[in-house]
Amino acid sequence: MKNDAGSIQAKTEDLSPAEEKQAMLSAIVATSDDAIISKTLKGIITSWNPAAERLFGYPEKEAVGKHISLIIPPDRIGEEEMIINGISRGERISHFETIRMARDGRMIPISVSISPILSNKGLIIGASKIVRDLTDRIKAVEKEGVLAAIINTSDDAILSKTLEGIITSWNPAAVKMFGYTETEAVGQHISLIIPSDRIEEEAYIINEVSKGNKIDHFQTLRRAKNGMLIPISLSVSPIVDDRGKIIGASKIARDISAEQALQQETERLYGQLKKLNAQKDEFIGLASHELKTPLTSINGYLQILAQQITEGRNKMFVLKCLQQVTRLSSLVEDLLDVSRIEAGKLRFANEDFNICEVVADAVDLISHANDSYRVTLHSSVGEYKIKGDAHRIEQVLVNLLTNAIRYSPGTNHIEVYLDLETDKVKIGIKDFGIGIAKGDLDSIFSRYYRVDDNNIQAAGLGIGLYLCYEIVTRHKGNIWVESIHGKGSTFWFTLPC
Ligand code: ADP
Numbered sequence: 141m142k143n144d145a146g147s148i149q150a151k152t153e154d155l156s157p158a159e160e161k162q163a164m165l166s167a168i169v170a171t172s173d174d175a176i177i178s179k180t181l182k183g184i185i186t187s188w189n190p191a192a193e194r195l196f197g198y199p200e201k202e203a204v205g206k207h208i209s210l211i212i213p214p215d216r217i218g219e220e221e222m223i224i225n226g227i228s229r230g231e232r233i234s235h236f237e238t239i240r241m242a243r244d245g246r247m248i249p250i251s252v253s254i255s256p257i258l259s260n261k262g263l264i265i266g267a268s269k270i271v272r273d274l275t276d277r278i279k280a281v282e283k284e285g286v287l288a289a290i291i292n293t294s295d296d297a298i299l300s301k302t303l304e305g306i307i308t309s310w311n312p313a314a315v316k317m318f319g320y321t322e323t324e325a326v327g328q329h330i331s332l333i334i335p336s337d338r339i340e341e342e343a344y345i346i347n348e349v350s351k352g353n354k355i356d357h358f359q360t361l362r363r364a365k366n367g368m369l370i371p372i373s374l375s376v377s378p379i380v381d382d383r384g385k386i387i388g389a390s391k392i393a394r395d396i397s398a399e400q401a402l403q404q405e406t407e408r409l410y411g412q413l414k415k416l417n418a419q420k421d422e423f424i425g426l427a428s429h430e431l432k433t434p435l436t437s438i439n440g441y442l443q444i445l446a447q448q449i450t451e452g453r454n455k456m457f458v459l460k461c462l463q464q465v466t467r468l469s470s471l472v473e474d475l476l477d478v479s480r481i482e483a484g485k486l487r488f489a490n491e492d493f494n495i496c497e498v499v500a501d502a503v504d505l506i507s508h509a510n511d512s513y514r515v516t517l518h519s520s521v522g523e524y525k526i527k528g529d530a531h532r533i534e535q536v537l538v539n540l541l542t543n544a545i546r547y548s549p550g551t552n553h554i555e556v557y558l559d560l561e562t563d564k565v566k567i568g569i570k571d572f573g574i575g576i577a578k579g580d581l582d583s584i585f586s587r588y589y590r591v592d593d594n595n596i597q598a599a600g601l602g603i604g605l606y607l608c609y610e611i612v613t614r615h616k617g618n619i620w621v622e623s624i625h626g627k628g629s630t631f632w633f634t635l636p637c
Pocket of ligand 1: 604
């Protein structure tokens, strides 16, 4: 442009003042950001500058010579007659806002100013138009409208203030939350709603905002016009002017009284639940303890009776009683273990023992007690020492083997695997029974969890697997199950060597 201007300067030295003026006008028209168009009184376009090309998409040679209706939408064609009439009377039209049509059919909002063109003799021979594209201005106005609608309909109080703390805007939610009307609040200092013992918060907020920082979800209290304190969550952002200078702060305040009440209620209910749970654990602990003493005496007396009674039928009854008492004792013992775990009092021995022997013993015990089942042990080793509580590990094995039999009605075969891996021993108990549905797998080791399966009537308390989990994890091992519903399950556990 500079070079062009330079060359114009050079050439104008030889021009007459009228020619010089003409050259300057041409340069202005060529470089204008506004479209500049001229036309005859009949509406025929006679000039079309580069900005008109850009705005309407027609190159100069396509527009000049055409009727101006080229860019007038059909429903606005009447405007042309009105414009030409005015121009013919020598009138100027300023900032007439309307719509014109681009070559690609796009409707462009414009502001147009039209002046008559006079001949040398002072006759009106046409009109010149300066057209400004209003698209950006309309978009900005629309954006402003959307923002205003958001602010006016927000449930959160939205307000702004200067860096000196003077309130500059106050939306309807702020009116509702704090009770002050917009007129009462705007122009006042923000301390209007700050409780006196929190006034220093304002200095902190202004300090942060002045540094360009945002404050998010700052929980505090504000005072309403009626004196009531309102718990709020406050987010504050700096307001920056066109030149990037911080000139104030915008605040969004959310009333969190309902949220807080809900949280307090949840905490209260949770506390109540925890208390009830502790009472239940205490009851189970006490009850199992109280049950243990009479059970031990019944067991003792039944054993004496079993030795003394020789008559077939009566002996069978006593032996059946003994069997049931043993089962009951083991349930009570399990319940006592649960309450010991809850009280953090489940103790473990920490001795070296041969895991292969413990597995073989458990397999023998279960095989003898259930002679209709074949329990096969697959093990490649006879001795492997690990550290821990042999008695508790046997409890895990007996629990898993008992479950394998209980939950496999109509089958007669259980497999037990014992494998040594680099740093651990891995034990698996596989049955071919009812299996476990996918949805239950995650909960199966939880306390008191039992699968709700109407087809199986096995009694139980849902604590066997929980105890297995506690014992294995306290030995720093892992326990898990692989199962196909209806086909069987394999419970695995590992113990570190
Ligand atoms: P209980 O057997 O006393 O109910 P457990 O904690 O031992 O308690 O087992 C929890 C639940 O897991 C059982 O109710 C049963 O539904 C399921 N379960 C345990 N072992 C097996 C198994 N081998 N096959 C299928 N389901 C099992």
